Amino acid sequence: xxxxxxxxxxxxxAEAAIRAGCRFFFGYPITPQNEIPEYMSKRLPEVGGVFxxxxxxxxxxxxxxxxAGAGGRVLISSSSxxxxxxxxxxxxxxGSELPCVIVNMSRGGPGLGGIQPSQADYFxxxxxxxxxxxxxxxxxxxxxQEACNLMMKAFDVADKYRNPVMVLGDGMIGQMMEPxxxxxxxxxxxxxxxxxxxxxxxxKSNLISSIILDPEELDAHNWRLQEKYNRIxxxxxxxxxxxxxxxxxxxxxxxxxxxICRKVMEQARxxxxxxxxxxPITLWPFPDKAFKDVVHKAKGFLCVEMSTGxxxxxxxxxxxxxxxxxxxxxxxxxxxxxxxxxxxxxEMISGKTPVVSDYWEKRGGGAAE
Amino acid sequence: xxxxxxRPKSLKQVVTHYxxxxxxxxxxxxxxxxxxxxxxxxxxxxxxSVGCSVFAYNYIDVDFQQAAHGRAPAVATGIKRxxxxxxxxxxxxDGDLASIGAAEIVHAAxxxxxxxxxxxxxxxxxxxxxxMAPTSLLGQKTTTSPAGRDARAQGYPLRVSExxxxxxGARYVARFSLHNPQNIQRAKQGIKKAFSNQIEGKxxxxxxxxxxxxxxxxxxxxNALKWLEENMLPVYPLGEFKGKEGE
Numbered sequence: 234x235x236x237x238x239x240x241x242x243x244x245x246x247a248e249a250a251i252r253a254g255c256r257f258f259f260g261y262p263i264t265p266q267n268e269i270p271e272y273m274s275k276r277l278p279e280v281g282g283v284f285x286x287x288x289x290x291x292x293x294x295x296x297x298x299x300x301a302g303a304g305g306r307v308l309i310s311s312s313s314x315x316x317x318x319x320x321x322x323x324x325x326x327x328g329s330e331l332p333c334v335i336v337n338m339s340r341g342g343p344g345l346g347g348i349q350p351s352q353a354d355y356f357x358x359x360x361x362x363x364x365x366x367x368x369x370x371x372x373x374x375x376x377x378q379e380a381c382n383l384m385m386k387a388f389d390v391a392d393k394y395r396n397p398v399m400v401l402g403d404g405m406i407g408q409m410m411e412p413x414x415x416x417x418x419x420x421x422x423x424x425x426x427x428x429x430x431x432x433x434x435x436x437k438s439n440l441i442s443s444i445i446l447d448p449e450e451l452d453a454h455n456w457r458l459q460e461k462y463n464r465i466x467x468x469x470x471x472x473x474x475x476x477x478x479x480x481x482x483x484x485x486x487x488x489x490x491x492x493i494c495r496k497v498m499e500q501a502r503x504x505x506x507x508x509x510x511x512x513p514i515t516l517w518p519f520p521d522k523a524f525k526d527v528v529h530k531a532k533g534f535l536c537v538e539m540s541t542g543x544x545x546x547x548x549x550x551x552x553x554x555x556x557x558x559x560x561x562x563x564x565x566x567x568x569x570x571x572x573x574x575x576x577x578x579x580e581m582i583s584g585k586t587p588v589v590s591d592y593w594e595k596r597g598g599g600a601a602e
Numbered sequence: 603x604x605x606x607x608x609r610p611k612s613l614k615q616v617v618t619h620y621x622x623x624x625x626x627x628x629x630x631x632x633x634x635x636x637x638x639x640x641x642x643x644x645x646x647x648x649x650x651s652v653g654c655s656v657f658a659y660n661y662i663d664v665d666f667q668q669a670a671h672g673r674a675p676a677v678a679t680g681i682k683r684x685x686x687x688x689x690x691x692x693x694x695x696d697g698d699l700a701s702i703g704a705a706e707i708v709h710a711a712x713x714x715x716x717x718x719x720x721x722x723x724x725x726x727x728x729x730x731x732x733x734m735a736p737t738s739l740l741g742q743k744t745t746t747s748p749a750g751r752d753a754r755a756q757g758y759p760l761r762v763s764e765x766x767x768x769x770x771g772a773r774y775v776a777r778f779s780l781h782n783p784q785n786i787q788r789a790k791q792g793i794k795k796a797f798s799n800q801i802e803g804k805x806x807x808x809x810x811x812x813x814x815x816x817x818x819x820x821x822x823x824x825n826a827l828k829w830l831e832e833n834m835l836p837v838y839p840l841g842e843f844k845g846k847e848g849e
Contacts, residue, residue, distance in 0.1 A: 289705060300684045432665055
């Protein structure tokens with residue numbers, strides 16, 4: 234263990250990647266993640282790695298495809314509009330089963346949107362994003378320390394399943410400073426990749442491809458991918474439940490918003506209200522179990538997001554009608570403040586706010602105040 | 603007895619999916635001959651593009667990656683940056699390289715990326731069924747320019763080699779044609795130079811090969827070769843635009 238150092242989120246994430254053995258970075262400038270490529274452009278040459286600023290996000294994700302296929306440990310980072318441009322390449326990476334880590338320091342959309350923190354890319358990150366039936370493993374860190382720990386884990390998980398992994402942060406995680414301790418990584422050993430295209434000397438030719446024109450074969454390929462995704466569902470789910478034992482009401486949030494909700498929870502408990510917090514750490518696979526464990530005694534779940542309501546759909550699927558689900562959201566770079574969340578929490582408890590199923594018609598859940 | 607003509611070791615002994623008369627077969631063979639002659643089969647990685655040559659890996663026996671449409675130079679860049687001592691080439695058609703992949707080829711050249719690009723120009727989209735390409739000739743009838751390409755509505759043919767030759771990072775840029783044996787032999791020397799440059803670390807090399815598409819041109823294989831000679835050569839002059847001997 235090293236001493237704690239005070240670092241900006243983006244730089245800490247970049248350093249964590251290097252310590253995890255990442256030696257290749259491809260990217261394109263976009264706010265609010267520029268500190269990642271800037272840090273990498275200085276640090277990677279120091280450790281014998283390669284930093285390359287591509288001509289576009291489209292090009293950079295395809296450089297990642299080539300580098301990952303050649304056996305490299307590769308990182309790419311961007312923010313919402315840039316991640317949209319990468320979706321084709323991400324679909325190819327998933328279809329060809331190539332490991333890489335993608336960081337999205339997401340910002341407000343749609344379109345060019347803004348440059349302030351947002352969680353409006355949840356659907357894109359967790360439901361596929363590009364074309365075809367595929368999944369990314371998606372982590373939603375709530376602190377810079379957690380972002381570093383997850384970065385290191387992300388590379389191993391990507392290699393283990395030969396699948397792209399996304400670390401979904403937001404402008405807040407990227408831009409703020411916190412003390413961080415880097416785990417000892419002197420023992421990091423990269424796995425053998427006998428499938429990589431490194432030249433066919435002494436073996437049969439290797440092929441990295443996602444084109445399968447025969448419907449039967451493509452069907453089989455898709456179901457094999459699903460088997461892999463099911464293994465990921467079984468083994469990789471991560472979440473935190475605070476005060477699950479005695480709570481009747483639950484706040485549900487990830488990333489930056491989970492920090493705000495934790496504060497609201499602590500205050501409410503001081504006032505004698507039995508409130509807990511469910512914080513998904515893997516956004517895909519979604520931690521259904523966290524909800525199953527408490528739903529029998531839960532009176533309601535309030536999902537809080539920096540979006541108009543995306544993760545709340547997964548919350549509703551996990552709760553499966555067994556308890557009411559409520560929503561509160563701010564968008565476009567506006568961050569929910571503790572007071573507003575608290576107000577919504579007490580409205581839920583006192584029955585004064587509509588459940589999500591009514592929310593969409595009444596538009597009552599998330600308006601700015 | 604010494605054989606004077608045989609299948610190159612790097613060319614798989616399989617039937618191709620190419621149409622009768624298509625010059626992809628010739629280009630593949632030249633590529634395989636060069637790979638054999640330079641002794642680089644075991645350390646070469648190809649990048650197949652989207653188009654008729656998407657299955658190039660079924661015919662050329664080296665490691666391959668299949669790239670998204672237009673992105674072969676970016677994929678090749680990724681491979682080369684991880685494995686700088688390997689030989690990396692892309693094999694792209696004119697839809698892939700000159701249209702959707704225009705940015706990628708320009709910037710790979712601008713970076714002086716030490717890769718080899720084989721650019722097949724047959725003035726049409728082959729695999730999708732004969733649509734107009736950026737390289738289609740003025741007046742050329744295609745399924746999306748049924749009245750013939752009209753400059754006022756559809757612009758002018760793009761001369762990619764001349765364009766890339768203006769880029770400082772490009773080391774060798776040349777255009778050859780596959781319409782007769784004499785030109786095929788010249789093309790082979792150009793391909794060999796483009797690979798030798800990479801072996802010697804000289805940087806970005808691109809060889810454009812004027813090719814036929816009898817099926818989508820609606821011509822017999824013989825007439826397609828004649829059409830190429832009569833119509834394409836005046837628009838796409840042959841020659842080494844950059845990196846001639848002594849340059």
